[in-house]
Amino acid sequence: MTVSVHPIRSPADYEQALREIETLMGAEPGSQEEDRLEVLAALVAAYEAKQGVTASADPISVLHLALRAQGKGQKDVAAALGSRSRASEILSRKRHLSADMIEKLSRAFAIPAHLLAAPYEVATGRLRRILIGGATATAVVLGLMGAGTGLLFWHYGQDLPDATALASYQPPDIVRTDDTGRLVERRSFVPLSRIPPHVVKAFLAAEDQDFYDHGGVSLRAILRASLQNIASLGIDPAGGSTISQQVAKNVLLSGQPRSLERKVREVVLARRIEANLTKDQILEIYLNQIYFGGSAYGIAAASQAYFGKEPAELTLAEAAYLAALPKAPNHYRLDMAENRGRAKDRRDWVLARMADDGLISPNAAHLAAGEPLVIAN
Amino acid sequence: MLVIGISRLEAYWTRHPEAEPSLRALHALLSAASWGSAAELVRQWPAMAREDRGCVRLTLADEGCEVMVRVNAAREIAQIQAVNALLPHGATSDDRQRTPDPVPGGLRASPA
Numbered sequence: 310m311t312v313s314v315h316p317i318r319s320p321a322d323y324e325q326a327l328r329e330i331e332t333l334m335g336a337e338p339g340s341q342e343e344d345r346l347e348v349l350a351a352l353v354a355a356y357e358a359k360q361g362v363t364a365s366a367d368p369i370s371v372l373h374l375a376l377r378a379q380g381k382g383q384k385d386v387a388a389a390l391g392s393r394s395r396a397s398e399i400l401s402r403k404r405h406l407s408a409d410m411i412e413k414l415s416r417a418f419a420i421p422a423h424l425l426a427a428p429y430e431v432a433t434g435r436l437r438r439i440l441i442g443g444a445t446a447t448a449v450v451l452g453l454m455g456a457g458t459g460l461l462f463w464h465y466g467q468d469l470p471d472a473t474a475l476a477s478y479q480p481p482d483i484v485r486t487d488d489t490g491r492l493v494e495r496r497s498f499v500p501l502s503r504i505p506p507h508v509v510k511a512f513l514a515a516e517d518q519d520f521y522d523h524g525g526v527s528l529r530a531i532l533r534a535s536l537q538n539i540a541s542l543g544i545d546p547a548g549g550s551t552i553s554q555q556v557a558k559n560v561l562l563s564g565q566p567r568s569l570e571r572k573v574r575e576v577v578l579a580r581r582i583e584a585n586l587t588k589d590q591i592l593e594i595y596l597n598q599i600y601f602g603g604s605a606y607g608i609a610a611a612s613q614a615y616f617g618k619e620p621a622e623l624t625l626a627e628a629a630y631l632a633a634l635p636k637a638p639n640h641y642r643l644d645m646a647e648n649r650g651r652a653k654d655r656r657d658w659v660l661a662r663m664a665d666d667g668l669i670s671p672n673a674a675h676l677a678a679g680e681p682l683v684i685a686n
Numbered sequence: 687m688l689v690i691g692i693s694r695l696e697a698y699w700t701r702h703p704e705a706e707p708s709l710r711a712l713h714a715l716l717s718a719a720s721w722g723s724a725a726e727l728v729r730q731w732p733a734m735a736r737e738d739r740g741c742v743r744l745t746l747a748d749e750g751c752e753v754m755v756r757v758n759a760a761r762e763i764a765q766i767q768a769v770n771a772l773l774p775h776g777a778t779s780d781d782r783q784r785t786p787d788p789v790p791g792g793l794r795a796s797p798a
Contacts, residue, residue, distance in 0.1 A: 334758050335740060370707040374708055
């Protein structure tokens with residue numbers, strides 16, 4: 310038996326085929342008309358697929374329609390799933406169907422399981438509103454904080470000392486005594502070229518690990534200090550100031566009391582210092598300016614005061630100890646007997662940090678930590 | 687079942703987008719079904735289907751339409767012949783057949 314049909318190439322062919330199918334739907338079983346119906350139907354289906362008319366359905370619509378067709382409702386879904394709340398959530402698209410639910414619903418309402426297994430979106434409703442509301446509130450708060458910070462920096466950024474003047478600044482050589490002849494300040498300048506690398510590394514490890522990476526302010530250091538302070542509940546607080554900020558504070562803002570205003574000015578000046586000076590210039594000023602306890606200002610005076618030698622002669626252990634001092638000079642100074650235990654702990658911490666940062670080998674840190682910490686006669 | 691005449695469904699849901707999910711669901715259920723006869727379809731979907739002059743009339747009241755389907759169970763072919771907008775209460779079956787979806791938007795868009 311052969312069935313002669315025309316291919317379907319146009320909407321007109323398609324409509325004509327549908328009309329013919331309509332007349333053939335009641336064809337006698339086994340007749341030629343029925344064969345023709347089957348062939349035409351296959352051609353029509355192929356044409357529809359080619360036209361891109363697809364009728365994929367989402368599982369919850371399928372479930373709703375099947376329930377309506379069978380005269381059933383949410384109560385029946387609850388009975389099938391064994392839970393009223395689950396039935397309600399499923400029908401209102403608040404949760405996805407699990408494999409177990411699909412199996413139960415498929416059996417209860419004669420719905421092929423694959424129709425219920427297709428992916429669909431759930432309406433998260435309240436949670437989504439909370440998340441959107443939270444994100445909006447966070448954005449507003451962050452925006453206000455940003456604007457406030459900008460205003461703060463603009464306000465305190467007025468009338469600041471000239472950071473460019475530091476480019477030609479050299480800390481002076483000073484020996485100053487009080488009325489009784491007691492030494493109160495001693496400072497002598499030493500160029501960076503005469504300070505050995507291990508001394509510089511000790512200060513970088515202790516004071517500013519990101520010195521060569523930041524532009525005056527280190528967010529990483531601020532974050533790290535904040536976390537440390539939270540973890541230690543504020544005992545032995547860590548600072549997030551960079552070496553550039555300390556230069557700004559000690560040289561350009563010296564004598565100003567600790568305050569939010571000074572902190573903001575430090576940040577602004579640190580950035581200007583970085584813009585006008587090289588890293589080596591900043592480091593040189595810092596090492597010659599910083600206070601080491603007693604009457605010692607600058608690395609040269611500190612080397613003499615604590616170890617009776619030039620910076621170039623400092624051992625690794627001595628350098629680590631001096632690097633430990635700027636954080637709290639009077640807390641760690643060796644000439645006070647009660648400080649010695651914590652001074653050694655702090656020195657060993659600097660050595661460990663140098664090793665952690667890869668500035669020295671762990672072995673060198675271990676050997677240096679084994680050296681006694683004694684002040685020169 | 688091989689369901690043909692999807693263009694009839696598409697034409698309706700293009701004019702009445704709110705009916706699209708249900709019409710797609712209907713098509714999916716028809717495609718997955720394997721009823722032995724039109725009468726079996728009517729038995730399984732008693733709240734929606736009834737036989738009418740050799741066709742099965744599927745009433746989707748919430749969507750304001752009814753879908754006319756002709757079934758050849760032996761060859762497992764279902765032809766969607768028309769999707770008609772439901773007319774206001776009181777309209778006769780003949781009225782419906784004469785006026786397949788006369789007003790875009792069906793009942794909801796009716797000026798009455």
